Amino acid sequence: MESSWLEAHWTRPFYLAFAFGLALGLLQAIKLYLRRQRLLRDLRAFPAPPTHWFHGHQKFLQEDKMEKLEEVVEKYPYAFPCWIGPFNAFFFIYDPDYAKTFLSRTDPKSQYVYKFLIPGIGKGLLSLEGPKWFQHRRLLTPAFHFNILKTYIKVMAQSVNMMLDKWEKICSTKDTTIDVFEHINLMALDTIMKCAFSQETNCQINSTHNPFIKATFEMGKIIFYRVYSFLHHNDIMFKLSSKGRRFQELIQVLHQYTEKVIQDRKKSFKDGMKQGNLQEKKYQDFLDIVLSAQAENGDSFSDDELESEVKTFMIAGHDTTSTGITWLLYCLALNPEHQEKCRDEIRGILGDGSSITWDQLGEMSYTTMCIKESLRMIPPIPSISRELNKPLTFPDGRSLPAGMTIVLSIWGLHHNPAVWKNPKVFDPLRFSPENSDQRHPHAFLPFSAGPRNCIGQQFAMLELKVAIALILLRFKVTPDPTRPPVFSNHIVLKPKNGVHLHLKKLPEC
Template identity: 75%
Template sequence: MESWLEKRWARPLYLAFVFCLALGLLQAIKLYLRRQRLLRELRHFPAPPTHWFYGHQKLLQDGKMEKLEEFVEKYPCAFPCWVGPFQAFFYVYDPDYAKTFLSRTDPKSKFLYKFLMPCLGKGLVSLDGPEWFQHRHLVTPAFSFNTLKSYVDVMTQSVNIMLGKWEEICGTRDTGVEVFEHISLMTLDILLKCAFSQETNCQINSNHDTYVKAMFDSSKITFYHLYSFLHHHDIIFKFSPEGHRLQEISEVLQQYAEKVIRDRKKSLKDIKNQDNAQKKNYPDFLDILLSAQAENCDSFSDTDLQSEVNTFILAGHDTTAGGISWLLYHLALNPEHQEKCRDEIRSILGDGSSITWDQLSEMSYTTMCIKESLRLAPPIQSISRELSKPITFPDGHSLPAGITVVLSIWGLHHNPAIWEEPKVFDPLRFSLENSDQRHSYSFLPFSAGPRDCIGQHFAMVELKVAIALILLHFKVTPDPTRPLIFLPQVILKPQNGVHLYLKKLSK
């Protein structure tokens, strides 16, 4: 009896084993052929030394920006970058390559944007094709100059809250402060007010807000997912601790946006019934999107609305916080430029009790310093596309469809073939005379072409308001014992914070 049972079960188990072995072998053959195809397609481009299994993953995860700069100098125009043995990205950092690449409408790279999807949803950052064009058209009024003008007072209010915190910390003495966390909460405060007209008090009570914590954790996990090639498989990532945390984050963001949208619709309905008895001082992002939805209800759903709101906050939060923080750090290292900015701002704003839209355009030297800081430390270090058709670059080199091309904005901005002494902070690079002599695709902190950053004017206004008020109230100097170390996640971050000495200025 036992022998008969063994024979009965042995054959199915044997067949199952052979089937699984065959599937595994087919998958291995498929991966091998993929690697050979990539090696063949990229053979014309020399690459840095690579580990047989990890590729350049260690370099990317360790965040060695100096190593990237070495490659930019050593390999003209571009180089292949391997993430594991079977996936290669093609890094470009030459302005002619960038212009050719950005002038097309290739879809976003699935290797990045599928990892962002749980938090962002299908918004402008992740959409492609006609759906992206429709969303871009509907969202554009939210970034018109008339709308941005109304946000200046909101930004001023939030910056002043942060300055009040700094005054309590510093008193009248030079005091060391880790400023990035304060600035990050301040930019989040601005975005929540401009998006939802919400007074969250997040600058004061950030530790108790699950939404704020979710925002801080999202990009770190997304970066880990992207550059750990073993986690490119959805099932492996889903059951990892990081995958579980990302699911929690996406639920927090979704529930928050759903509640705000639901409450706003109810509020608008109540106001309508009360004959507009209450009216806000400015239209926020949600107002403008709800208006667009009312006119396009068949093609702009609540899910679309929610995705664009999350995109606005997530895409605008850490990027602007980084931009302000790096600018403060660069001005601390270069006190002569800090003083020139402060003198210019004082001549325009006086004591800074108020800031108007027209005054922002008068800050010419401060704007040059902002641009130079964005060159040295672009908050978005790279953008990627998956080629939908072959591409030929101006030097005659070509790539086939299917290759993922990454424009390294950091590499472009530190390319010694474009920028003389690229590590030196020199705002005069952005004088009108010098800018006119340079390739138009040499400086791309907000990308370029059909898919340039829709929020770039919002970001520049926020940078100007923040730096003007900060420099009017504080002198900043570096902490030589705690230099800034960049951590290149999806958005450029400080590895150990941004530590500066702050000294309150007398009026």
């Protein structure tokens, strides 16, 4: 009798705990079921590609094959729901009218993407919302005034010529094939460090595998993987995984790199204030503007905000431009007739390229059309996302509720056959004045549009022009058919194993 009483006494809490856990699990299952039913109801007006009951479209998204997306765009010409597991869905759009409606609003950035990005780069201009974003944007916009951009041209040319001198040594007296992406990455980092932070890194000379570049490349890949792997949306599960542990290591690499840049400049900034020689510089760079704000009003930028903006501009300022230059060079290698037309135009304007001015870059009309066409064919930022803070109705009358995550697929938009005739063909004349005037203003969005368009788009276009002009004056580029590039799914669309091009040194004019 006593044994039976003890047994009942000790097992009762376990039975209660089991029953409680079972009830919680059942409640959670009911919530997930209702969530799925709500999503199915909200999205029923929009057909979607076949989906796996558990993985959704996860496999399709992680295959690194943009051709798959093109097939979907052709079959579903406006938009489609994309399932991430059984209980989450993104809504992909790639129609100009849909894009115009979407970008004319001020919905916040999607938490699914940016909550995974923030641990790596912090809350900078890219991820801020509301009044804080407006304050930062207003404060940083003067750093991209055209009078300041003009002063960057000489710096950009020096960095590009340093890279080309390396290429000449590699080529020596014979033609050769190299991975241009590796070199362009270092050149772009060298450029942004000089222009935005007035810092000489010598990264092109002292390092071919800069730890900052390697860290940003790997971090971008992990973030993209996490966005489309619903099992890793949970912070605890992600941190316990091998990718989560590696992510923490990469965060430390970025922190140490940016912290050194900030401390070096803070020291020189303070020294300059003491000596009263802050006006000796020809221009205020990005870091000057932020540090001046801190000095005048400590509440404008905290130290954490300062580090976040430095990380954001370091990564965005070199990652997107290096990728854009690489894909531009690849497009011209595949299309030698357009490469030659650009070269003829550049020679007619720059001569031997010993000096480049703002006005000369503005005269490169055909080269600019080729740059835009490469940005259409291979946009460095393949998509952007927002989370609706109120219902949205598209021009065709179909609607989505608040809370839905919308992904504007810039790749899908730029390859939509309903928008672009023969979208796989490289045709710079799409961007002639007469053709551009007839096109929908939201058909071409490499730098997004609306109030949150890219603050650095003029800087990027300037660097693209300087780089391609100097490269084509000194080298002829052709593709290596044995090693075609493969896209690697990142937030920035990078080549998975580099871009190998055949370089031929041209005789001096």
